Amino acid sequence: MxxxxxxxxxxxxxxxxxxxxxxxxxxxxxxxxxxxxxxxxxxxxxxxxxxxxxxxxxxxxxxxxxxxxxxxxxxxxxxxxxxxxxxxxxxxxxxxxxxxxxxxxxxxxxxxxxxxxxxxxxxxxxxxxxxxxxxxxxxxxxxxxxxxxxxxxxxxxxxxxxxxxxxxxxxxxxxxxxxxxxxxxxxxxxxxxxxxxxxxxxxxxxxxxxxxxxxxxxxxxASGRPAVTVALAGAGARACETVGGLPYVTECGVDGDRLRCTLADPAAIPDLIAALVGAGFRIEEVRRSSRSLEEIYIEHVGRAEGGP
Amino acid sequence: MSTLSVIARREMGLALRNRSILISAFIFAIWFPVMSALGIAAGAGDDATILAGGIAAITLSLGVFMGYLFCADAFLREKRDGSIETLLCAPVSLQRLWEGKAAGVAVPAYLMTLVSAAVTAAAVSTLTGIPVATDPLLLLHLAVVVPVWILAAAGLIGAAQLALGMRENQILGFVFIFGFFFLIFALQGVVPGLSVTTEGIFAAAGLALLALARFIAGKVTKERIVRTIP
Missing domain, CATH: 3.40.50.300 (P-loop containing nucleotide triphosphate hydrolases)
Structure with a gap:
């Protein structure tokens, strides 16, 4: 019960x-x-x-x-x-x-x-x-x-x-x-x-x-696709241009020197890191990130306000 | 201790600690009898029975008014601040809550009415030289009829305050109190003076009003109360 x-x-x-x-x-x-x-x-x-x-x-x-x-x-x-x-x-x-x-x-x-x-x-x-x-x-x-x-x-x-x-x-x-x-x-x-x-x-x-x-x-x-946040030693905007076109990257954004990528597949994280290193970027930290409850809440409420 | 007693004791305690209501009650308890004593003494001459009848009529109206005055703190305040909602979640039936509050209101209202009756009797006795306070029918009136009417007034007005919205309460509060006054004057017109018959009729009418109050309180629902919280 x-x-x-x-x-x-x-x-x-x-x-x-x-x-x-x-x-x-x-x-x-x-x-x-x-x-x-x-x-x-x-x-x-x-x-x-x-x-x-x-x-x-x-x-x-x-x-x-x-x-x-x-x-x-x-x-x-x-x-x-x-x-x-x-x-x-x-x-x-x-x-x-x-x-x-x-x-x-x-x-x-x-x-x-x-x-x-x-x-x-x-x-x-x-x-x-x-x-x-x-x-x-x-x-x-x-x-x-x-x-x-x-x-x-x-x-x-x-x-x-x-x-x-x-x-x-x-x-x-x-x-x-x-x-x-x-x-x-x-x-x-x-x-x-x-x-x-x-x-x-x-x-x-x-x-x-x-x-x-x-x-x-x-x-x-479970909501959305796996995301990863990469802290770079400078040039975050250029990094987004570099990896934004990769087939396994569905979304890419920059916040200062932090690059946030949403991936089609969690197994693609090593490929993303390899691509960044290969392009000459210096990586300080990589963190697998889940979406916050706030993001999920806003998504659901926004959807509800848009229609039934 | 029963929940009825718990609720009634708290309402009594709060009433006796509410300075603004106490001051209003004291003003009415002193001013009202002194003014009415002059009228009673002038109109009744030296007839002790008529003097006692006048005091009986005044104290009944004043008792009902005191019940109305103290109801504002017990019923309306909790509705205005929303704390009634928490009380409704307690393991106490709505009927029991109403009974406890009505009883808690009636006690201080009755005490104030007794103070007023004593002042009125003293003023009338001083003005006429006739001791009226020892009239057995007046004592019976104060001991039985007055508390029943106060309880009925507190119960009816309290039930209405629980069921109605704040604006409706503001408008209808005076309707209730004048309705009671009208009923008292109408009954006095039918059975004037102070006699065993008069007291019997007033006691029966008071009990009927109490039964009506209980019936109406039984019809009030928690949903009605919650939906009329401002």
Whole structure:
């Protein structure tokens, strides 16, 4: 049984299709990245999974249950929306204690202190949340989401509005949770670099449909043809002219002294190097390069915007 | 501790820490009875039953208004800032969430109403020289009828605030409160004064309103709430 299952999910608002026949699964313990442009339907998908919205057609299950109709199952799931679910006038500890009561957490005082220490807010436990920075609120929001040790946690844009330091902290925290508590993490994000670093599986949603769904490894390795980046000791532009016409080079570009070639066949890499050396170029470094998740994302979203 | 109690205690705590609402509530709790005491004392003369009836009518209207005042913090605030969405994901039914919030709103509203009733009774007694605070029917009114009406008002207004959009809430908020006032005045027109019959009718009407509030709250869906978050 998967932690999250979505099959043939469709939903429209006021006659506008937001989700069309969306299907994917998330395995237990995975960190799953759900990507898509603004308005693609990512939050709508999360809301349907959490039982806040009903699907028009299709079926969703979290831990094999329908959260809309199952209070007990909701106790096994954590969620962080953009607003963190916190009350500014209450203290950090007060906010967590309230949710501990709602989720019937055992030994709430101990758990609250443990989590405040985990997110680095132990010294601010009695301060009103309204005095916290955006990053501190987000950290507390994550602590709140995992307070009851959920098996699956849904994080909706956990890094939005955070500075790079806080983004890194959130990223490390997610990895730590996945590893230490064996939580399944459903990460809804725009932050492609973050997703590429921490997610094991990714789905790209655009135009209401899933455009790609695979492990990050497979997506970045299998998409397109093999590419190689060659760092030259000068004359990059001339190198491109030299190798651009070779039959096994399908694409060639230059960035300063770095030559980037896409090849028809990975076995052609030694031939490319030999051709460059033979033409008198001095090579400093050769690196086999895969495409970034960002390139894959832009390709899929661009294709979706161009047509169905 | 039950989830109902957890929710109600938090709403009470937040209400008692909301300075702006507390100041508004105090102003109404003091100004309203002092002004109305003058009218009650002038209109009722030295008839203790009519004086107590006047206080009963004023405290009921004020109690309903207090319920409305405190609802803004418990129901509307969480909708405005979106944190209601997180609460809806907790292992608590929507009905239980509504009950906890309504109860949490009703308690501070009731306490403020009691303060107001005490001030009104003291002012009327000072102006007329007749002690009205010990009237058993007035005490029954304050102990039973007033809290039931406050709970009904908080429940109905809270359910409406959950179900309606922010703009609709701004427009219809006063409609609800004036609807309650109209109902109170209409019932007082049918059964005036303070008697066992009056109290029985008002208690029954309050319970009917509470049942209506519960019925309406049962019809509100999570989808409706989420789709009306601004």
């Amino acid at each position: 998967n932690a999250v299952e979505v099959r043939g999910l469709s939903r429209s608002f006021d006659g506008r299709d937001i989700l069309r026949d969306v299907s994917f699964t998330v395995g237990h313990g995975e960190i799953f990245g759900y990507l898509g442009p603004n308005g693609a339907g990512k939050t709508t998908t999360i809301r349907i999974l959490l039982g806040l919205l009903a699907p028009d057609t299709g079926e969703v299950r979290v831990l094999g249950r329908d959260l809309a109709a199952d209070d007990d199952a909701r106790a096994r799931v954590g969620v962080l929306f953009e607003n963190n679910g916190l009350v500014d006038r209450m203290s950090a500890a007060g906010n967590l204690t309230y949710y501990a009561g709602l989720y019937s957490v055992d030994d709430p005082a101990e758990r609250v202190d443990e989590l405040l220490a985990l997110v680095g807010l132990a010294d601010r436990r009695d301060d009103p949340v309204g005095t916290f920075s955006t990053g501190m609120k987000r950290k507390l929001g994550i602590a709140r989401a995992i307070l009851h040790r959920p098996e699956v946690v849904f994080l909706d844009e956990p890094s939005s509005g955070l500075d790079p330091g806080a983004q890194r902290m959130v990223r490390d925290l997610i990895l730590e949770l996945s590893r230490r508590e064996e939580m399944t993490v459903f990460l809804n994000s725009h932050h492609l670099d973050e997703v590429q670093r921490i997610c094991s599986t990714v789905a790209i949603l655009a135009g209401g449909r899933i455009r790609a769904f695979d492990s990050v490894e497979n997506l970045t390795a």
